Amino acid sequence: MQIYNTLSRKKETYIPQDQIKVYVCGVTPYDEAHLGHARPSIVWDVIKRYFNYQGYTVKMVQNFTDVDDKIIARSLREKRPALEISDYYSKRYLEAMDKLGVVRCDYYPRVSQYIIKIIEMVKGLIEKGHAYESSGDVYFKVNSFPTYGKLSGRNVEELRAGTRLAVEENKQDPVDFALWKSAKPGEISWSSPWGEGRPGWHIECSAMALDLLGESFDFHGGGLDLIFPHHENEIAQSEAYTGKQFVSFWIHNGLITIDNEKMSKSLGNFVTVEDLLRENTKEEIRFYILSTHYRTPLNFTWEGLKESAKGLKRLNNSVRSWQEEAKPLDWQNFSELNELEKRFKDAMDDDFNTAQALGVLFDLNRLGNQYLQQNDKRLGAALKLMHELGGILGIIKEKEEKAIQTDLLDKVVEILLELRLAAKKEKNWALADKIREQLLEAGIILEDSTSATRWKVKD
RNA sequence: GGCGGCAUAGCCAAGUGGUAAGGCAGGGGUCUGCAAAAUCCCGAUCCCCAGUUCAAAUCUGGGUGCCGCCUCCA
The missing domain is CATH 1.20.120.640 (Anticodon-binding domain of a subclass of class I aminoacyl-tRNA synthetases)
Structure with missing residues (x-):
C-alpha cells in the first residue's frame, strides 16, 4: 500500500508487519476535548480497524502530556494540584473518544509516570554529548545532530537567524531546546541530577515511545501543527540517543478550521466533542470527518455536518x-x-x-x-x-437503535397498522392517511411498500 | 522574511498524464391511491497565464487568492 510520509513529502510503499507499531501524539489535558482532537483520533481509529480487517495486529500508543505549562498555569490559577487537573481532563478526553466510537489504544502513558525514564534518557544524551546542563536546565545541542530539520524542511542557519526564537541566556545556541526545566516556585517538580525540575516538552514522547514501542517503529502520527518543533525535536532526541532511525512513517493530519478561521479560544469558535454529540450521532461525526481525506484541511460548518x-x-x-x-x-x-x-x-x-x-x-x-x-x-x-x-x-449503526421502542409500542403500532390496512382495502384513504399523519406527528414514520408497511421511530 | 498546504459543478468532496468518483441541494421519469422510501436520467473541462507532451485538473515556470507553521496547539 501507499502511504504519504511527511519525512519524504511523498507517498511511499508500506508493507505491513505482523504487528504494526503506532504512536500518536495525544493531548495536553487541561481542557475539554474538541474537534481538533476528534480528527486524528477518528482517523487513527479507522487506520487501526483497517489493518485489523486485513489481519494485522496494531499496537497503538497515545500519550497524555500531563505535565505542561498550560496545566501548571491552570493549577496556579485555580489553586488545584496540576495532576488533579490533568487527571480529570484525561478522563474526560477518554470518555469523549469512547462516545465517538474510538477503540481504546493499548497504552495511554503519562509524563508524570515516566519521570525516571525521562531522566535516564536526558542523562544519556548528556553523556553522548548531545545535551548540556546550564543552571539547572538541560538543553539539547542541536548542532550535535547534523540532520536536524529533515522532517520540517528547516535549515538551522535560518532558524538561528530568525528573531522569533526566545532568547534565553542559559542556552548556548538559540536553536537548542529544553529537555529538562528547572522548577520555579510553586510548580510541580521532581528531583533530578540537575536539581528540582520537570521535563521539557518533546522529551516525554521520545521516552514513552522508546519504552513501549522500541527504538524504531512504523508510524508516528499527529496534527500537522506538530511537525515543528515537536516532531523535529523528537527525532533529534531519539535518534541521537539510540543511533537508529526512530520512525519509518510520519503521518500528519490536516487541521480543522471553523467558518474558515482557525479554531481558537480567543476567537470563540471552539467546538467541543460534547457540542457535536449534542446534535449528532457518533456515526454522523465520523462520516463527516472521513468525507475529507485526512491530510486535506477541513473547514467545519454546522450546515456541512447537517448536510x-x-x-x-x-x-x-x-x-x-x-x-x-x-x-x-x-x-x-x-x-x-x-x-x-x-x-x-x-x-x-x-x-x-x-x-x-x-x-x-x-x-x-x-x-x-x-x-x-x-x-x-x-x-x-x-x-x-x-x-x-x-x-x-465506524459509520454503520451496529444494531437497530430503537431506544424508545418497546414491545408495548410494537403491539400498539401493529394494531394501528392493521386498522389502516383494513381502511386501505376499503379505499378509505382519508382514514388511512389520517393514521399515517397522526403517527408522524407522534414521531413514528410509516413507509408503504407494495407488500407491507415499514415503520420506524423518527430519529 | 523562511518553510509548507490548498484552489475541481450552487454547496461538500475524490481524482498526480489519456478526455472528471461519490454525497447534499435542484430538475425530469418509474413505482405508489396519495405521501415517504427506493430506483433511473439530467449538470463541471477542473483559479489565471505561458510552456512540456500525440495527450494535463493532473508535469514545469510565472501570477492571483485563501490558509497553516516558524511562540502553546491535534
Missing part, C-alpha cells in the same frame, strides 16, 4: 430495510460484491483515502437497494459487506 448527515442516513436507512428482508450471507461468492470490496481496499490502500472509500459504499448502497427491489438473494451478502466495510469506518 453530510443526510447522506449517511441513506446508508443506515438501507441497512435497516435490508435487515428486515435478509439474513447476512457471505459476500465472497458474488463477483459484483467482490469487486466493490476490492475498490474499497484500493481506496484505503492509497493513503487511507476514506473519502473515496465512502464513494464505494454508496455504490454498494445502490446495488443493495436494487437487490431489495428485485428480491435478489444477494441482498444478504450486500448487507454483510456493508456491515464489514462500514464497520471499518
